[in-house]
Amino acid sequence: MPADARDGAEHLDVDYDDHELLGQADWVIGGEAARKARRQGLYAGYVLFLGALVYGFPIAQTVFRTSDAARLGQQLRSPVAVALLVASVLALLGAVVFAGRFRGPVVPPMPWIDLVLGAPLDRALALRRWWRYAAAGGLFVGALSGLTIGAGLAFAGVAGLVTMAATTVAGTALGVLASRLWLWSQVRSWPGPDRGLSLLWRVPDALRELHAESLRAHSANTSTLAGSALTGNLRTARLALTRPVHHGRTARLRAGRPFGVLVRRDVLGLRRTPGAFLSGLGLTALGGAIVTWAFVQPAAPSIAATIGLLPLYLGFGAWAEGLRLQADNVGVPSLLGANEVTEAAAHAVTPTALTAVVLGVWAGVAAFLGPVPASAGLSLLLVLVLVVAGNVMAAFRGSPTFSLQPQMVVAWYAMPALVVVVMGSLVAVLTKAGRYSWLAVISWVAYGLLAWAFSRVRRLTYLHRA
Amino acid sequence: MAAVAVLSGEVRAEGVGKTIDETALLLPTDVRADPGECVVLRGPNGSGKTTLLRIIGGLLVPTTGTATIGGREADERDRAVRAAVAALLGAPTTYRDLTLIDHLVLIDSTWGGEPATSDDRGLALLDRLGIAHLDDRFPHELSSGQEQLFRLALTFSRPSSVVLLDEPEQRLDTTKRQVVAELIRERTSGGTTVVMACHDPDLTASLADHVVDVVPAR
Numbered sequence: 001m002p003a004d005a006r007d008g009a010e011h012l013d014v015d016y017d018d019h020e021l022l023g024q025a026d027w028v029i030g031g032e033a034a035r036k037a038r039r040q041g042l043y044a045g046y047v048l049f050l051g052a053l054v055y056g057f058p059i060a061q062t063v064f065r066t067s068d069a070a071r072l073g074q075q076l077r078s079p080v081a082v083a084l085l086v087a088s089v090l091a092l093l094g095a096v097v098f099a100g101r102f103r104g105p106v107v108p109p110m111p112w113i114d115l116v117l118g119a120p121l122d123r124a125l126a127l128r129r130w131w132r133y134a135a136a137g138g139l140f141v142g143a144l145s146g147l148t149i150g151a152g153l154a155f156a157g158v159a160g161l162v163t164m165a166a167t168t169v170a171g172t173a174l175g176v177l178a179s180r181l182w183l184w185s186q187v188r189s190w191p192g193p194d195r196g197l198s199l200l201w202r203v204p205d206a207l208r209e210l211h212a213e214s215l216r217a218h219s220a221n222t223s224t225l226a227g228s229a230l231t232g233n234l235r236t237a238r239l240a241l242t243r244p245v246h247h248g249r250t251a252r253l254r255a256g257r258p259f260g261v262l263v264r265r266d267v268l269g270l271r272r273t274p275g276a277f278l279s280g281l282g283l284t285a286l287g288g289a290i291v292t293w294a295f296v297q298p299a300a301p302s303i304a305a306t307i308g309l310l311p312l313y314l315g316f317g318a319w320a321e322g323l324r325l326q327a328d329n330v331g332v333p334s335l336l337g338a339n340e341v342t343e344a345a346a347h348a349v350t351p352t353a354l355t356a357v358v359l360g361v362w363a364g365v366a367a368f369l370g371p372v373p374a375s376a377g378l379s380l381l382l383v384l385v386l387v388v389a390g391n392v393m394a395a396f397r398g399s400p401t402f403s404l405q406p407q408m409v410v411a412w413y414a415m416p417a418l419v420v421v422v423m424g425s426l427v428a429v430l431t432k433a434g435r436y437s438w439l440a441v442i443s444w445v446a447y448g449l450l451a452w453a454f455s456r457v458r459r460l461t462y463l464h465r466a
Numbered sequence: 467m468a469a470v471a472v473l474s475g476e477v478r479a480e481g482v483g484k485t486i487d488e489t490a491l492l493l494p495t496d497v498r499a500d501p502g503e504c505v506v507l508r509g510p511n512g513s514g515k516t517t518l519l520r521i522i523g524g525l526l527v528p529t530t531g532t533a534t535i536g537g538r539e540a541d542e543r544d545r546a547v548r549a550a551v552a553a554l555l556g557a558p559t560t561y562r563d564l565t566l567i568d569h570l571v572l573i574d575s576t577w578g579g580e581p582a583t584s585d586d587r588g589l590a591l592l593d594r595l596g597i598a599h600l601d602d603r604f605p606h607e608l609s610s611g612q613e614q615l616f617r618l619a620l621t622f623s624r625p626s627s628v629v630l631l632d633e634p635e636q637r638l639d640t641t642k643r644q645v646v647a648e649l650i651r652e653r654t655s656g657g658t659t660v661v662m663a664c665h666d667p668d669l670t671a672s673l674a675d676h677v678v679d680v681v682p683a684r
Binding site: 239242244245246249250252253254255256257258261262265268269272273321325328329331332333334335336337338339462 | 548620
């Protein structure tokens with residue numbers, strides 16, 4: 001209960017029992033459900049732990065299982081591997097900072113922001129709960145990931161038990177750092193005087209710096225993201241969350257023949273969105289390095305290709321804004337004179353060329369360090385075909401035509417990436433096993449997939465009239 | 467390269483209506499417009515003007531009746547129909563990473579415009595609409611009125627024998643409405659057929675060769 005007290009003759013101080021007021025607010029807004037929701041958080045952690053035990057550990061073990069453990073261990077300790085590890089960690093932390101601009105770790109429900117945060121309570125206390133969820137989640141996921149990877153390395157005979165302890169500690173530290181960077185980025189998404197890195201260890205101050213308007217924006221972004229994801233309409237989320245373009249205003253699109261001008265459009269688009277270009281470069285460089293290593297090095301486990309294919313696919317996607325914008329235009333009156341398949345093919349040129357350059361550079365590095373089998377080079381080409389096909393399929397997948405259940409929507413989103421990863425992994429296995437007749441079959445399937453993906457362009461373009 | 471038939475601007479909609487489930491969006495309506503004519507669709511909100519324009523543009527299949535462009539079924543899947551019809555029906559999706567002039571150059575190039583003079587054509591059109599000084603802006607940097615003028619520029623920048631416009635006057639001040647009216651008049655005197663929905667009586671009076679009253683379903 002508030003207690004009033006006189007402080008001099010000029011003004012009145014009011015004491016609040018923050019904990020009691022927050023408890024009352026909790027009860028009024030959430031009732032018994034609020035307590036149940038907190039228990040659900042613990043249950044999610046329990047499920048995650050079981051998942052890591054049942055799936056994570058065997059997968060990590062398979063990742064590092066090889067016929068030549070000593071050689072693999074040697075390669076994992078090489079400067080290139082260490083550089084890739086550092087790059088991956090930095091990319092992860094960069095992604096966390098990027099995400100924090102739109103959706104930070106502290107996102108209370110709207111009624112809480114509007115009705116409770118307006119009261120003169122200590123904001124650090126009023127928001128602490130959401131921060132604790134994120135902090136505990138970061139710590140738990142980091143520790144579990146470190147433990148899983150360390151255990152995989154140890155049980156595959158690549159490293160000892162000490163490594164397992166070290167990766168667990170490193171994973172935990174990374175999880176803690178990631179969650180704090182996430183919060184820091186959320187604080188920085190709203191202007192204010194105290195935005196320095198010292199907020200990383202001054203968490204209560206960071207929570208006090210969170211503005212109600214910023215919390216409202218992050219809460220709205222969460223709804224937009226969730227709504228877009230669940231309805232299969234990612235355009236809304238993309239437009240809501242991407243930064244407006246301001247770079248390269250003076251550069252002009254050079255007129256020319258239809259195909260060429262469409263290709264130049266994409267190049268100009270990447271010049272004006274350096275963030276998209278750099279994230280594409282980072283992802284393709286990482287994925288390309290792992291995939292090239294998987295194809296070229298006999299000691300590399302076959303599953304390495306599976307791991308590298310995902311960032312490669314996503315990196316291509318970051319460069320393929322033209323394809324997505326074409327798909328966005330489906331169903332509106334035609335403005336461009338080029339037909340739909342020509343337009344899609346032109347939009348595929350820039351990301352394909354950039355990905356080919358990245359793969360070519362890594363193949364060159366591999367050739368510099370040792371012999372590169374011709375079959376590995378051809379298989380890399382096949383991977384490129386698959387990545388193009390997957391991205392065209394993803395851009396032109398249209399809207400879900402099934403009843404919108406979360407599992408179905410997730411499967412629907414993942415399908416193009418899954419096709420690329422499964423087919424690419426198959427190529428890796430067949431290449432390493434020297435099964436060239438089967439590889440020829442798979443290559444025809446890959447080209448068929450590419451043709452089918454482009455046929456989807458036409459199908460989706462005219463579907464709206466059906 | 468594939469040969470695409472060049473269709474005349476003869477627009478015919480005979481008894482076209484649209485019903486979805488039990489709801490009538492458009493009662494059977496006739497529209498007839500010949501090359502060089504401007505037909506204005508008039509009616510209260512919800513009477514089905516936009517639906518009628520979408521049917522004429524080949525974007526929507528009518529439940530009853532038939533719509534043709536230059537004697538061919540109005541079907542957007544037909545390349546000849548696409549080549550004939552320029553339409554502003556709702557907000558076109560623009561490229562967030564292209565400036566206004568880049569958009570016009572892109573459209574002009576894909577329709578085979580002479581590259582050496584593409585920029586000049588784009589700038590001239592923006593100038594006609596009074597937004598030439600915004601040529602290096604990105605679409606998200608425009609006010610709502612400027613955005614409407616830019617959409618009109620996108621629509622007018624491509625060649626066509628039929629232009630369909632859904633309330634081109636929206637968000638524009640009186641002066642800009644006159645500028646748009648002048649552009650439409652130029653297109654019709656050049657032989658283009660214009661079919662547009664309009665709520666502005668002055669614009670309707672100054673442009674319409676015929677007026678079609680679209681009757682609300684309920």
